[in-house]
Amino acid sequence: xxxxxxxxxxxxxxxxxxxxxxxxxxxxxxxxxxxxxxxxxxxxxxxxxxxxxxxxxxxxxxxxxxxxxxxxxxxxxxxxxxxxxxxxxxxxxxxxxxxxxxxxxxxxxxxxxxxxxxxxxxxxxxxxxxxxxxxxxxxxxxxxxxxxxxxxxxxxxxxxxxxxxxxxxxxxxxxxxxxxxxxxxxxxxxxxxxxxxxxxxxxxxxxxxxxxxxxxxxxxxxxxxxxxxxxxxxxxxxxxxxxxxxxxxxxxxxxxxxxxxxxxxxxxxxxxxxxxxxxxxxxxxxxxx
Numbered sequence: 230x231x232x233x234x235x236x237x238x239x240x241x242x243x244x245x246x247x248x249x250x251x252x253x254x255x256x257x258x259x260x261x262x263x264x265x266x267x268x269x270x271x272x273x274x275x276x277x278x279x280x281x282x283x284x285x286x287x288x289x290x291x292x293x294x295x296x297x298x299x300x301x302x303x304x305x306x307x308x309x310x311x312x313x314x315x316x317x318x319x320x321x322x323x324x325x326x327x328x329x330x331x332x333x334x335x336x337x338x339x340x341x342x343x344x345x346x347x348x349x350x351x352x353x354x355x356x357x358x359x360x361x362x363x364x365x366x367x368x369x370x371x372x373x374x375x376x377x378x379x380x381x382x383x384x385x386x387x388x389x390x391x392x393x394x395x396x397x398x399x400x401x402x403x404x405x406x407x408x409x410x411x412x413x414x415x416x417x418x419x420x421x422x423x424x425x426x427x428x429x430x431x432x433x434x435x436x437x438x439x440x441x442x443x444x445x446x447x448x449x450x451x452x453x454x455x456x457x458x459x460x461x462x463x464x465x466x467x468x469x470x471x472x473x474x475x476x477x478x479x480x481x482x483x484x485x486x487x488x489x490x491x492x493x494x495x496x497x498x499x500x501x502x503x504x505x506x507x508x509x510x511x512x513x514x515x516x517x518x
Contacts, residue, residue, distance in 0.1 A: 233432060233499070235491035237473065240406040242281045242367070243489075244472075245272070246395035248411040249287040251479035258295045260288075260328060264482060269332040271485040272372055276338060281367040283402065285375045285395040286325065290314060293321025318379035329374055339371040344378035347388050350397055351512050363402045396463035397512070400470035405500075407467045408488060409460055410479030415496030416440075416457070433498045436465050464498045466511055471502035 247268065254261050275282045294302065294317050302317060304310035326342050333340040343362065349355045366373050375398055377388050388394045392409060399407040419427035433440060441461050460476055467474045477484055477495025488494050 234493055234497065237406060237475075237489060237491050237497075240280070240473070240489070242283075242402065242404045243275065243406045243408065244283045244285060244395055244399040244402070244404045245408045245485065246285040246391055246410065247287060247479060248391070249291050250412045251410055251482075252286070252288045253291060258291060260292060260325075262328070265328060266332055267482040268485075269329065269338075270336065271482050273333065273336040273338045274486060275489065276370065276372060283363070283367075283373045283375060283398060283404070285391050285398060286329075287376070287391045289321035289325050289376055290317045290379055291321065292324050293317030293319065296320050296324060315380050322376065322380065325376075326374065333372065339369070341366050341371045341373050343373050343375045344380075345375065345388075345394065345398075346378050346381065347512075349378075350401070356401065356512075360401050363398075367402075390459045392459040392463040393466075396466035396470075396474075399467045399472050399474075400511075403470070404467075404472050407463070407472050407474040408485065408495075409463060409474065409476045410482070410484070411460070411476070412478065412480070413457070413476065414478045415476045416461075420457075430496050431493070433464070433496060435501055436461065436468065436498070441465070468498050468501045469503040469511075471500050473500050474498040 252260060252265065272282050272284060290302070294300075297317065297320060299313070299317065302310060302314045304313055322344070326340075329340055343359070343366075345359065349359055363373060375394070377391065377394055388397070395407060395409065398404075414421075414429065416430045416433065417427040418430065421427040464474050464476075475488055475495045475497050477488060484494050
């Protein structure tokens with residue numbers, strides 16, 4: 230078991246996804262700058278080790294809502310609600326990136342913004358261009374900061390959650406490790422919020438129907454959009470693309486370097502690489518979701 234975890238030390242291209250609830254004060258919804266600073270320090274240290282790191286961050290809509298004092302995103306119609314969501318994203322994404330840029334600059338690290346939609350990834354030409362952009366940014370030593378482009382995304386073209394987006398990014402750039410940080414410790418045999426007898430699962434060697442059925446559509450947070458179902462779906466994509474994946478609790482971002490040191494944190498999903506066209510097949514299915 231330790232040997233499996235220790236192999237994480239050798240990972241070279243890492244995608245890390247942060248959930249909204251990991252970035253904000255629960256009491257107010259405002260950005261938690263102390264935690265953000267810890268996150269940026271962890272990412273810069275990974276980069277300083279000669280590794281390539283990509284951050285997939287949630288939080289733009291939540292930050293935008295807070296900035297304009299909205300409690301919920303509502304409208305008389307679906308179109309009106311979407312317009313409010315897009316406006317909040319436009320406000321929040323700028324504020325979120327400003328915070329990231331200032332913090333990365335303190336460590337002399339260059340950050341870059343990449344905003345994606347499902348359409349970007351489904352279209353062969355734009356997907357190829359996105360892959361080239363990622364590759365060049367990583368070659369330049371920059372840290373790409375990725376989010377869904379909620380400013381223009383609609384229900385038809387959005388991924389809907391950054392768990393799925395981070396797995397697609399990991400597959401696109403051929404990452405060898407994906408770390409999903411949220412408000413849960415990892416995968417359990419049942420929802421630990423409701424069942425105190427639920428057992429923790431340390432390592433998943435292969436995802437079968439039984440494990441996938443464990444995914445619940447709920448989330449422990451009223452901020453994020455992805456529950457365990459989306460994380461297991463992400464694991465299916467990432468591991469099939471050749472990446473190991475870890476689901477861990479983002480309450481303390483120091484867990485990132487502990488995971489990278491091969492310590493026993495979170496649930497480790499071992500890569501089970503399929504053929505190289507798996508991502509394209511998966512994206513084709515997204516057209517109809």
